[in-house]
Amino acid sequence: MARLGTDDLQWAIQRRLEDVFARLGEKFGDLTGRVETSIRPNVSFDEVGGLKSAKAMLRGFAHALTNPDLYGQWGIAPPRGVLLYGPPGTGKSMLARALATESGAIFYHLKLMNLTSKFGANTGELLQEVFRIAAGEGRAVLFLDEADALSLEHLLPPPQAREASARLVAALCEKLDALEPSARVLVLAATSRTDALDSGLITPGRLDRLVEVTLPDAAAQEEILELIRTGAERAAGRALFAPVDYQKILPVMGGMTGADVSEIIRRALEEKVHQVASGREAAPVTTEDLLDAIDAYKRVRGVVEKIRYGQYL
Numbered sequence: 144m145a146r147l148g149t150d151d152l153q154w155a156i157q158r159r160l161e162d163v164f165a166r167l168g169e170k171f172g173d174l175t176g177r178v179e180t181s182i183r184p185n186v187s188f189d190e191v192g193g194l195k196s197a198k199a200m201l202r203g204f205a206h207a208l209t210n211p212d213l214y215g216q217w218g219i220a221p222p223r224g225v226l227l228y229g230p231p232g233t234g235k236s237m238l239a240r241a242l243a244t245e246s247g248a249i250f251y252h253l254k255l256m257n258l259t260s261k262f263g264a265n266t267g268e269l270l271q272e273v274f275r276i277a278a279g280e281g282r283a284v285l286f287l288d289e290a291d292a293l294s295l296e297h298l299l300p301p302p303q304a305r306e307a308s309a310r311l312v313a314a315l316c317e318k319l320d321a322l323e324p325s326a327r328v329l330v331l332a333a334t335s336r337t338d339a340l341d342s343g344l345i346t347p348g349r350l351d352r353l354v355e356v357t358l359p360d361a362a363a364q365e366e367i368l369e370l371i372r373t374g375a376e377r378a379a380g381r382a383l384f385a386p387v388d389y390q391k392i393l394p395v396m397g398g399m400t401g402a403d404v405s406e407i408i409r410r411a412l413e414e415k416v417h418q419v420a421s422g423r424e425a426a427p428v429t430t431e432d433l434l435d436a437i438d439a440y441k442r443v444r445g446v447v448e449k450i451r452y453g454q455y456l
């Protein structure tokens with residue numbers, strides 16, 4: 144049989160996962176959850192600004208995928224699970240993808256919000272299928288985004304939520320416990336709500352490697368801004384920014400995350416699009432433009448956060 148190309152493989156795995164959903168959907172009722180796969184994730188650690196120690200720790204865990212035998216030679220099993228924790232928008236999802244990229248693993252993104260709300264009690268079977276498919280395809284990073292969704296409190300009234308959550312956590316723990324030492328599967332979970340996380344998940348042998356993903360300090364913010372600026376220029380194929388005066392920018396960015404920085408740059412560039420679209424001349428983005436974008440962003444941030452956390456839903 145001819146070797147499958149990347150696109151074909153991606154398609155084949157995605158189809159198998161969709162079949163699982165369809166099959167379990169028939170059994171348990173309408174299921175709309177999703178697992179998204181990237182055969183060749185393309186985010187690298189170099190694109191993640193700041194977070195030196197988080198990156199170093201994750202690079203270490205990559206050996207669990209690339210060289211699990213090495214652990215055996217030292218009489219131990221490779222790590223199975225990593226929990227990334229830290230404020231929203233600080234790069235947790237990027238790090239998870241970068242780990243898959245650097246270790247040549249397929250990236251499986253489990254959208255837990257969907258899964259838990261639809262699956263309730265039946266997540267065990269779903270997880271089993273996903274683990275089986277992932278383990279059968281070689282190196283795999285299974286990414287459970289928003290792992291605090293495992294606590295389900297926001298979806299169901301407390302007694303049912305506790306019960307459904309306990310079942311889901313038990314199912315996940317069982318799958319982690321059952322992984323063979325030689326399996327090239329690493330589970331990464333991310334949460335910004337450590338308070339809501341089930342403590343059973345972080346016991347030894349499970350998501351027992353804890354990686355803090357911190358808010359960027361000024362130096363990291365500068366690094367992130369440069370990364371996003373050069374990324375935009377690469378995408379446009381030309382220079383878009385005048386030299387940035389960081390002495391002016393950084394003091395007004397205290398507490399801002401990488402996601403905030405990315406949004407500010409987007410807004411500054413969008414302003415240029417509007418200028419050009421309305422027939423005006425548009426010069427490259429200046430420090431003043433960025434300061435205006437920061438100002439405008441700060442004004443709407445309160446609203447953005449309310450929408451993001453569902454308070455308006």
Ligand SMILES: Nc1ncnc2c1ncn2[C@@H]1O[C@H](COP(=O)(O)OP(=O)(O)OP(=O)(O)O)[C@@H](O)[C@H]1O
Binds near residue numbers: 191230233238334
């Ligand atoms: N450290 C960083 N370096 C470069 N870009 C970053 C960084 N942190 C965040 N970003 C930018 O913000 C976006 C969102 O980051 P990401 O999704 O990784 O954050 P997160 O921690 O997973 O957030 P959430 O908790 O909301 O899921 C990224 O796509 C990127 O543009």
Ligand SMILES: [Mg+2]
Binds near residue numbers: 288
């Ligand atoms: Mg994320």
